[in-house]
Amino acid sequence: MICVYEIIKNEEEKRKFMVKPEKLIENGIRLDGRKPDELRPIKIKVGVLNRADGSCYFEFGANKVIAAVYGPREVHPRHMQKSTSAVVRYKYNMASFSVEERKRPGPDRRSIEVSKVSREALEPVIFQEYFPRSAIDIFVEVLQADAGTRTAGINAASIALADAGIPMKSLVSACAVGKVDDTLVLDLNKDEDNYGQADMPIAMTPDGKITLLQMDGHLSSDEFKEGLEMAKKGCLEIAQLQRAALLEKYSSKIEGESNE
């Protein structure tokens, strides 16, 4: 009897915690109605913060992130400064209310890693040598998370850097590719991230230089190569939106229709 009870209890517990949809893709259409190579809707607002030198609000599906850039400014603590170039610092932070179960505030191992790779995704496009002994600080705050926060953060930060007037070689755009139900899909949502077979965030410049590449899950080498091409297309699409958002802010000023 105890055994049966245990099994039932386990089944109940399983149901409570796992609500894996039976199929993540049906007839080539994903649960949220997208085609495999379709991005989630993107909303961009440039210059949303007053105090920051540059800022950007970025919505990527249900992700809501805000990026602020301060600098070039004095480096604190002093010993971090470089005599021949600026130091770029990137702080990725998730709000405790951004996820289903409250996240303990403050940095954890995940956010330390995300900050590092995101910084490295942006550094190659910044002319750091123009600003010796100074700091360029990028702060990314995730207000709502729904898979793909690091790519949303990089997209936002890239725009915020441009908004701050930091000289850059190009913008950086990022999105993820993954595998669900044995199909490669662009820009995973939460369910696809949780129950999918692979997740691969990628950032690149519009001319195809890859500045961020991570992967977990399971892919064959052919799938990887196909996925990389898919991500490239997604990133180009995002790059156009980023450009358009920046142009929108700055071209209206030239026409004399003040935003103030």
Next chain:
Amino acid sequence: MSNEIMSELRKDYIYNLMIKGEREDGRKFDEYRDIKIDTNVIEKAEGSARVRLGDTLLVVGVKIQTGTPFPDTPDKGVIITNLELLPLASPMFESGPPREDAVELARVVDRGIRESESIDLSKLCITAGEKVWMVFIDVHVLDDGGNIMDAASLGAIAALMTGKLPAKRFDVGEDSPIPMRDVPVAVTAVEIGGTIMLDPSLNEQSIAGTKLTVISNQDGGISGMQKSGVNPLTTEQINYIVDAAIEKAKELRQKFLEI
């Protein structure tokens, strides 16, 4: 890439050698340094391995104990990976909480083991929702000779493959091997001035713009990747590294991780 102090002359020397198709220590671009793995070197640990990869030396200890499962996976065991860059391993390492490079290394080692599903976590369940095995993988880097990533990953998997579940000590049956079902192997490449080389030495790593680690499984599939460093890579370079890494992983697995 790292803050390692190196003379400009040495950098030029490595760079010029590379243009001639050579490396400082005479290796080919896709050749690893000598590897030596000894397992069960720490008797108190449930699994352990000492790895020497060229000048790099590290010890991996696996401690296993019972604990309560996470509420979202009540019938699965738990893996926790930690990596310490001890100050005795390099003048560049400082004591204190792990910094971002150590955190990144630990998380990539963890990713390889977790995502390849090399440990059968459901077999680590003792009583669902109450008691499961918790596997703590701790990597202690003793000497930094470059490419800690691959050495740590080799050590972790070797320690797990030779480890045991201490069931007797915890009064839950007889001791048994850790339920393993795959052997993920990490292969790291660096890009220096357009040239790709595997298993970077400390000097090569210091002048390289970018590292790319590819973790592949027995079936040749990829279960983890991490690009680290500020230089971008082209699609061609990445595809080349992926193919080379899968090939090399096969070779390393055969040579050092055959049961």
